[in-house]
Amino acid sequence: MITLNTNYTLSWDWDQSHAESHAVTFTTQYIGKFKLNSKKMNPKWYTVCEETSHRSCDLTALDLLYLGIFMLRVRANANGSHSKWVLLEFCPDKDAAVGPPAKVNLTPAGSDLDVFITDPLTSANTPMTEILSKMYYHILYWERSADSKALRPQMLSSSANLVTLPSLKSWTWYCVSVQSRYDFYNKSSSFTAPQCMQTEGRITSVSLLCSSSIWYYLQYLCDSPGSDIPRLLTPGSESDLLFENVIICAEPAVLEIHNLPPEALASPPSGLDSSGRHSRQDSSSSGDSGVYSAGGSSNLRQPSSSQPSTGAEGFCKGPFYLEQVKMQEMTPGPKTQPLIADEGIVDMCV
Incomplete structure (x- = not known):
């Protein structure tokens, strides 16, 4: 018997020399053993495989009771004759092999x-x-x-x-x-x-503490924009906010003030219209002549607030321009009066 759990197959050997050249077939039958021992009934055998040429017969489909005891028998048939029955007792609980885990x-x-x-x-x-x-x-x-x-x-x-x-x-x-x-x-x-x-390893509390400390330290570096500690720039950080716009201005022109030679002051400049704020007086009463600013003001005229200045141009000509003029006025040397293009020249007799 070839068995595994509840799968049962009966197999046998056959010497072909007993049948010479004739074709041989086999018949397999079974019956419960207890029926053979009963005196009140004639035992009836059940055929499973009839006149088959195979040398085995599968009994699995019979669904034999696992704790039962059965009698099996096989005989050979050749040229109209048959051999004797060969019997085998079979108890699944005792004889069937158990298989490994599925x-x-x-x-x-x-x-x-x-x-x-x-x-x-x-x-x-x-x-x-x-x-x-x-x-x-x-x-x-x-x-x-x-x-x-x-x-x-x-x-x-x-x-x-x-x-x-x-x-x-x-x-x-x-x-x-x-x-x-x-x-x-x-x-x-x-x-x-x-x-x-x-297998896997157990994560100790020390490892968790170290991991947490490193994480919070890195998070502190990323979340402290006012700190002097070098920061890590994360993909979500707004790195543009870390830099202000840089404006490059051209070097401001320095206003140069020169003393005019006496011959240049002999005659007043022409081209002033009658609506100017300056007046001409007679200078024949005196041989000395000088150049003085009208209105008694010795300072340069501030840029008019009505002139528009926007963007980088206004930024560059604003405070830096005034600083250059003030620095020029503070330069030590002979005291002279500035010459302003849009104001007239007044000759004063002393």
Whole structure:
């Protein structure tokens, strides 16, 4: 019998020399053993495979009672004749092999590993634990290493479907293999293929404190625009606000004031109209003549407020221009009166 959980296949051998060159077929039948022992009824055999050329017969579809005991028989048919029946007693609970877990999954649980075990399945895809309530698992696990001689497997037994492997190393690879077991008839399955998973580490409070301190320090640097500490410019920061507009002005012209020679003052300049604010007086009564500003003012006339000045041009000709004039007036030297283009010249006789 070839069995696994509730899958059953009866197989047999046949020596072809017994049938010479004739084609051979086989017939398979079964019956409950208790019926053979009954004296009140004639036993009736049930045919499963009839005159088949295969040397096996699948009994899975019969859904045999797992705790029952059955009698199976097979005979050969060739050229209208048949052989004797060959009998076999079969009890699934005793004879059927148990299979390994249907699935094994690993999940890190901090420095430990959680092992999720799916029960072996019947031919109807139901858990075998519904039939074998005493079934449990051997869980074999070991630290993965390139040196096979250094492996030290550990064993853990449990009937639960979720098992946590304790006392593992952090950030270490472990491999796990699981076996199904049923002790009543000393049944054990093969081990599942090894599955490996790396454990994780536990984050200590010191690590959290250091991480938090670094984060808050970086946030302080980014959120302190008035601080002298070098700042980190984040993608969302308005870096344009860190710089003011820079206006480059041309060098202001310096007003130069020169003393006029006496011959230039002999005759007044022409071209002044009658509406000017200056008057001409007779200078024949005196040989001395000088140039004095009208109205007794010795200061330069301020730029008219009615003249428009906007933007960088007004900014450049404003305070800096006046400062240049004032500095010129404070220059030591002979006292002279400034000559202003838009005012007249008055000759005074002394």
